Amino acid sequence: MNITIVGIGLIGGSIGIRLKETQFGEKIIGVEKNEANAKKALQLGLVDEIQPLDDAIASSKIIILTVPVDAIMNILPNILDKVTDQVVIDMGSTKTNILRLIADHPNRGRYIAAHPMAGTEYSGPEAAIPNLYKDKVMVYVEAFKTDEDAFERADAMTEQLEMKTTFMTAEEHDMHTAYVSHISHLTSFALALTVLEKEKSQGRIFELAGSGFESTVRLAKSSPDMWTPIFKQNRDNVLEVLEEHIKQLQKLYTKLDKEDYDGLHKLIKKSNKIKRIIK
Amino acid sequence: MNITIVGIGLIGGSIGIRLKETQFGEKIIGVEKNEANAKKALQLGLVDEIQPLDDAIASSKIIILTVPVDAIMNILPNILDKVTDQVVIDMGSTKTNILRLIADHPNRGRYIAAHPMAGTEYSGPEAAIPNLYKDKVMVYVEAFKTDEDAFERADAMTEQLEMKTTFMTAEEHDMHTAYVSHISHLTSFALALTVLEKEKSQGRIFELAGSGFESTVRLAKSSPDMWTPIFKQNRDNVLEVLEEHIKQLQKLYTKLDKEDYDGLHKLIKKSNKIKRIIK
Structure with a gap:
């Protein structure tokens, strides 16, 4: 065979x-x-x-x-x-x-x-x-x-x-992968763009980059030829999760902006529940 | 001694x-x-x-x-x-x-x-x-x-x-760490909150989580007692980078929403320049 x-x-x-x-x-x-x-x-x-x-x-x-x-x-x-x-x-x-x-x-x-x-x-x-x-x-x-x-x-x-x-089912698959794979790539792409942008005015900005930064940004090395079609084919789910992710970032922004440190602490603590999922 | x-x-x-x-x-x-x-x-x-x-x-x-x-x-x-x-x-x-x-x-x-x-x-x-x-x-x-x-x-x-x-200098240090460390934590916290939220209606959502997801979300296990004070003490820089990061995510959102796949491909390709920084 x-x-x-x-x-x-x-x-x-x-x-x-x-x-x-x-x-x-x-x-x-x-x-x-x-x-x-x-x-x-x-x-x-x-x-x-x-x-x-x-x-x-x-x-x-x-x-x-x-x-x-x-x-x-x-x-x-x-x-x-x-x-x-x-x-x-x-x-x-x-x-x-x-x-x-x-x-x-x-x-x-x-x-x-x-x-x-x-x-x-x-x-x-x-x-x-x-x-x-x-x-x-x-x-x-x-x-x-x-x-x-x-x-x-x-x-x-x-x-x-x-x-x-x-x-x-196809619907389950596409929604679940949007949440645990596709969004991770988008957030890495955006993070890389954010810091690369700042580097133009601040040459030494990567000097302090450590393993935490590397971990969150490494997926930004992924191929655009592979990922553009994925986002295209899973557009509705990806837009949904991206919207939700932006909303969560804005929540964190607002807590910090309003100096609501108790609220910020609570959100971070809530996010810690991810420990249940990843060791 | x-x-x-x-x-x-x-x-x-x-x-x-x-x-x-x-x-x-x-x-x-x-x-x-x-x-x-x-x-x-x-x-x-x-x-x-x-x-x-x-x-x-x-x-x-x-x-x-x-x-x-x-x-x-x-x-x-x-x-x-x-x-x-x-x-x-x-x-x-x-x-x-x-x-x-x-x-x-x-x-x-x-x-x-x-x-x-x-x-x-x-x-x-x-x-x-x-x-x-x-x-x-x-x-x-x-x-x-x-x-x-x-x-x-x-x-x-x-x-x-x-x-x-x-x-x-103190100013350089606080701005650089906001860009290559503090933002990575915020983005992980937000990502964890996004997916944990969805899990409530979709029990199996973590079943497909792989190493890419783990990599972008692992910092969400970090201590709120340590990180809330960091964000408080570095508030101006953190707000600046968070705003820029949200802007980059919104750019990706808009390209996908408008089905501008050439534009999306270009942004991803641009983010790939991070290869220069992390091996």
């Missing part, structure tokens, strides 16, 4: 390394339109060979899509047109629009929407690492619409990645 | 462990009004003994203040009243107000304003760790107003902590 990975960056490349390590499948085939990245992926051993998309589809049993979500929207219907008994796994970070797009496709049953909750702020084939997925959560969305055998083949692949699994 | 540490939590306790490790000074004396913390500090070996403040001042050559900044404002003038040839090091996170407060004190020369750019989101004596300060930056503020011998004694202590040093 051959496996095709479409898009060999951080996400796809890390799957490639790991599946080669566990020898799941005979050949790992990469599809990559960026020639420099295709070359690098081969050099780094992330895939066994690079093929054109149509050839790769024809010769594989599993086709994994790890390109940005807008690219998935573009190519998925055409890929589904061409499959017979393959399973197509979409690994994108948003699900509602894509599921709507292919809802009535005759080969809908060969498709599974999945989202591995794993990643780093780096991108490209050089960023791929073998243990990216270990012990992380794979979310399956609307899995009951996938053919039984197709789901089982996809889930066998997920097992190779040593992931835990969970099931959600 | 004995050394007194006033306030044996994360910051003071970590100094205590390290100075005992390097055998700098004969005795490390702790001053701690919270009895449970005093007991724990002794049990953990962070200090050699606990003494009342006045006794500790009388028998020490170095007095290090590691209580919250409002407590430093309260006790520093009284401590300076009682010193003769000691050096008093204030380790607080804000400097302008404290320096104004003791500007005309007859023992001004025995005092040095210092700020170690190190910490974690944990607090209390159990949070103390021996290498907290290694390779981090100690900022000296208005050091030229400190007596030569007092500064040298303080700096010898800083060397024991294996820190790098830098010099700033």
